[in-house]
Amino acid sequence: MPETAGKIRIAVIPGDGIGKEVIPEACKVIEAAARAGGRAAEMVSFDWGADRYLADGVTLPADAPEMFRREFDAILLGAMGDPRVPSNQHAADILLGLRAKLDLYANVRPCILLDKKYTPLAGRSETDIRFTVIRENTEGLYVGVGGFFKKGTADEVALQEEVNTRKGVERVIRFACEFARRNGLKKLCMSDKSNALTFGHDLWQRVYHELRPEYPDIAFSHLYVDTLVMQMVRDPSQFEVIVTCNLFGDIASDLGAQLAGGLGLAGSGNIHPGSVSLFEPVHGSAPNIAGRGIANPVGSVLTSAMMLAHLGWDRESRWLDAAVRASLREGKTTPDLGGSMGTKELGDWLARHVAGHS
Ligand SMILES: NC(=O)c1ccc[n+]([C@@H]2O[C@H](COP(=O)([O-])OP(=O)(O)OC[C@H]3O[C@@H](n4cnc5c(N)ncnc54)[C@H](O)[C@@H]3O)[C@@H](O)[C@H]2O)c1
Numbered sequence: 115m116p117e118t119a120g121k122i123r124i125a126v127i128p129g130d131g132i133g134k135e136v137i138p139e140a141c142k143v144i145e146a147a148a149r150a151g152g153r154a155a156e157m158v159s160f161d162w163g164a165d166r167y168l169a170d171g172v173t174l175p176a177d178a179p180e181m182f183r184r185e186f187d188a189i190l191l192g193a194m195g196d197p198r199v200p201s202n203q204h205a206a207d208i209l210l211g212l213r214a215k216l217d218l219y220a221n222v223r224p225c226i227l228l229d230k231k232y233t234p235l236a237g238r239s240e241t242d243i244r245f246t247v248i249r250e251n252t253e254g255l256y257v258g259v260g261g262f263f264k265k266g267t268a269d270e271v272a273l274q275e276e277v278n279t280r281k282g283v284e285r286v287i288r289f290a291c292e293f294a295r296r297n298g299l300k301k302l303c304m305s306d307k308s309n310a311l312t313f314g315h316d317l318w319q320r321v322y323h324e325l326r327p328e329y330p331d332i333a334f335s336h337l338y339v340d341t342l343v344m345q346m347v348r349d350p351s352q353f354e355v356i357v358t359c360n361l362f363g364d365i366a367s368d369l370g371a372q373l374a375g376g377l378g379l380a381g382s383g384n385i386h387p388g389s390v391s392l393f394e395p396v397h398g399s400a401p402n403i404a405g406r407g408i409a410n411p412v413g414s415v416l417t418s419a420m421m422l423a424h425l426g427w428d429r430e431s432r433w434l435d436a437a438v439r440a441s442l443r444e445g446k447t448t449p450d451l452g453g454s455m456g457t458k459e460l461g462d463w464l465a466r467h468v469a470g471h472s
Contacts, residue, residue, distance in 0.1 A: 120153055120154065121153065121154040121155070121156065122148075122153075122154075122155050122156070122187045122188070122422075122425050122427070123156045123158070123185065123186050123187050124144070124155060124156070124157045124158070124186065124187065124188055124189070124190055124421070125158055125160060125182055125185075125186040125188070125189045125190070126141060126157045126158065126159045126160065126189075126190050126191075127159075127160045127162055127163070127189065127190070127191045127192065127208070128159070128163070128191075128192040129162070129163045129191060129192040129193050129194045129208075129399065130163045130164045130165075130192070130193060130194055130195055130196045130205075130399040130404075131193060131195065131196065131398070131399025131400055131401050131404035132192070132193065132397075132399055132400045132403060132404050132409035132457075133163070133191070133192020133193035133194070133399055134163075134192065134404075135404070135405075135407065135409050135411075135457045136192060136395065136409050136410070136411040136413070136414040136457060137190065137191075137192040137414055138461070139411035139414065139415070139457055139458065139460070139461025139464070139465075140190065140411060140414035140415050140417065140418045140461075141157050141190075142461050142462070142465045143415050143418065143434060143437070143461065143464050143465045143468055144157070144418050144422070144430075144434075145157075145465075146465040146466075146468040146469045147422070147427075147430035147433050147434060147468050147471075148430065149469065150430070150433065150468060150469055150470075150471045151427070151429060151430050151433075151471075153427070153430070157190075158186075162174065162204070162208050163194060163196070163204065163208070164194075164195075164196030164198055164199050164204055166204075167199060167203070167204035168198060168199070173203065173204045173207035173208055173211070174207045174208045174211045174212065178212075179211075179212065179215040179216050182212075182216065182390045183216070183389060183390050186390055187390065187425055188390060188391055188392070188393060188421050188424065188425060189212070189390065189391070189392040189393065190392075190393050190394070190414075190417070190418065190421060191209070191212075191392055191393070191394040192394070192395070192399075192414065193394070193395065193397060193398050193399040193400070194208055194209050194398075194399065195398050195399040195401070196399065196401070197401050209394075210256075212384075212392055213251055213252065213384055213392070214252060216384075216386055216389065216390060216391075216392065217252060217386050217389070218251055218252070218384035218385060218386050218391060218392055219250065219251050219252045219282065219285055219286055219289070219385075219386060220248055220249075220250075220251060220285075220286055220289040220290075220293075220384075220385045220386075220387075221248070221249040221250075221251040221363060221367075221382060221383070221384050221385075222246060222247075222248055222293070222382060222383045222384075222385055222420070223246065223247045223248075223249065223363075223367035223370065223371070223380065223381075223382045223396065224245075224246045224374075224381065224382075224416075224420070225243060225245050225246065225247060225350075225367065225370030225371060225373060225374045225380075226243065226244050226245075226246075226374055227239070227240050227242070227243035227244070227373070227374045227375060228240065228374070228375065228379070228438060228439050228442050229375070229439065229442040229443055231442075232374075232375030232376065232379070232442065232451060233373055233374065233375060234372065234373070235347070235350070235373060238350065238351075238373075241351070242349075242350055242351040243350045243351070243373050243374055244351075244354070245350065245353035245354055245355065245356060245370065246293070246297075246354070246355050246356070247356045247357075247358070247363055247366050247367040247370050248286065248289065248290040248293060248355060248356065248357045248358075248363070249358060249359075249360060249362075249363020249364060249366075249367055250282060250283070250286040250357075250358070250359050250360045250363060251286075251360060251363075251384055252282060252360075253277045253278060253279060253282045253359075253360060254276055254277065254278065254359045254360030254361055255274060255275075255276045255359075255360060255361045256360045256361070257275070257277045259274075259275040259277060260272070260273040260274040260275050261273055276311070276314050276359075276361075277314075278314040278315070278317050278318065278359070280317065280321065283317055283318055283321045284321050284325070286357060287304065287318075287321055287322055287325055287357055288325060289357075289385070289387065290302055290304075290355055290357035291325065291328070291329045291332060293355060294329075294332055294354065294355045295329070295331065295332070299354040299355055300331070300332060300333050300354065301332070301333050301335070301352070301353065301354040301355065302329075302332050302333070302334055302335070302354065302355045302356075302357065303334075303335045303336070303337055303342070303353055303355070303356045303357070304318070304322045304334065304335075304336050304356075304357050304358070305336070305337050305338070305339045305342040305356060305357070305358040305362060305366070306318040306319065306336075306338070306339065306358065306359065306362070307338055307339050307340075307362070308338075309338060314359075315359075318359065319336075322334075322336065339358065339362045339366070342356065342358075342362075342366060343365070343366060343369055346366065346369055346370060346373065347369075347373070350370075350373055356370075367382075367396070368396070371396050375442075375451070376450065376451070377396060377397040377413065377450075378397065378409075378410030378412060378413055378448065378450045378451060379410070379412050379413055379416065379438075379451075380395065380396035380397065380413050380416075381393070381394075381395055381396065381413050381414070381415075381416035381417030381418075381419070381420055382394055382395070382396050382417060382420075383417070383420045383421065383424060385424070391424060393417045393418070393420055393421040393424075394417060395413030395414045395416075395417050396413060397413055407456045407457050407458060408448055408449050408450075408456060408457060409448065409457050410447070410448040410450050410451065410457070410460075411448075411457050411460055411461050411464070412438050412441070412442075412448075412460070412464075415434055415437070415438055415461075415464055416434070416435070416438055418434060419431045419432075419434035419435050419438075422434065433468045433471050434464075434468060436467070437464045437467035437468050438464065440467055441460065441463060441464060441467070446460060446463055447460070448460055
């Protein structure tokens with residue numbers, strides 16, 4: 115974990131659509147926490163996204179990853195995606211580019227219900243939905259290895275390869291074990307589909323069984339991914355940490371986000387331990403509501419709380435978390451959660467709540 119006691123320097127990439135609305139609110143809340151804690155958070159904004167791409171073709175400058183490593187403690191990103199760029203080229207270059215070039219191999223997605231009225235599961239409360247999905251973030255089916263044969267004909271073949279490396283599988287399972295230990299958690303479920311994916315997920319099985327003896331304090335379990343998602347709905351209270359591959363983690367964490375109140379509340383971190391890491395809300399750029407000032411900023415504020423905790427600002431992180439809990443309890447919400455507040459109005463409310471700690 116970086117040593118950033120007094121001052122942190124954050125690279126801010128609001129991106130597209132509602133990213134440009136929610137990220138300024140998150141920055142406002144971070145600034146309030148820094149002031150309340152007598153610390154300094156310097157935030158430097160980068161205008162990369164669809165507007166910039168359409169204006170001059172720039173997506174992710176070649177020196178950006180190294181510059182982030184050298185000059186920043188963390189990166190806060192909003193969302194990428196714009197209907198004017200159907201190829202999504204800029205999003206792929208910026209978001210996937212940073213994940214790959216900074217080798218952000220662990221995607222951490224907390225699925226923690228902050229107020230029971232926001233879960234779609236009947237009879238479930240805050241104590242039942244408190245787990246974190248750790249998704250392998252650099253390999254699997256998302257590496258873009260594949261191709262077409264006879265494309266556009268009746269005989270077309272499309273191949274998409276899943277890549278699992280010994281190093282990649284081991285480091286993400288180990289990350290999940292260390293994450294559990296660091297957070298005082300005891301239960302870790304590894305999920306794969308080794309009954310059907312008999313090569314790649316056989317590797318997951320072997321690595322999982324090899325690592326288990328190193329963590330005698332952790333109660334391990336294994337579920338095939340189809341059973342995992344059924345169990346997440348049937349009894350989410352059985353999970354504390356779930357670790358799985360890129361594709362399954364993508365899907366399971368969105369299900370988990372929904373169980374914990376929906377996309378508007380979900381935050382995530384793309385982590386490479388000991389190096390600059392990237393934090394982003396789980397939601398996309400939501401073109402259907404962009405520009406209307408009604409996007410929920412809470413996902414970005416909880417993402418910022420994760421970032422601050424990662425940088426060692428535990429107290430400030432807890433203030434952000436407490437402000438969000440208070441807003442949900444008091445029904446201070448945007449329309450996606452049934453409230454009537456605007457993005458900026460809620461951001462101001464959260465910043466005032468955080469400032470109340472000074
Ligand atoms: N990490 C990312 O940057 C990321 C993630 C997902 C999607 N995308 C991109 O975003 C664009 C839109 O994708 P999508 O519509 O599938 O997903 P989305 O997350 O943008 O929106 C899905 C639905 O949830 C709502 N929603 C999302 N976030 C919200 C918030 N903070 N407050 C209130 N409502 C919210 C939207 O209005 C929409 O109805 C696409 O270009 C996609 O590629 C980017």
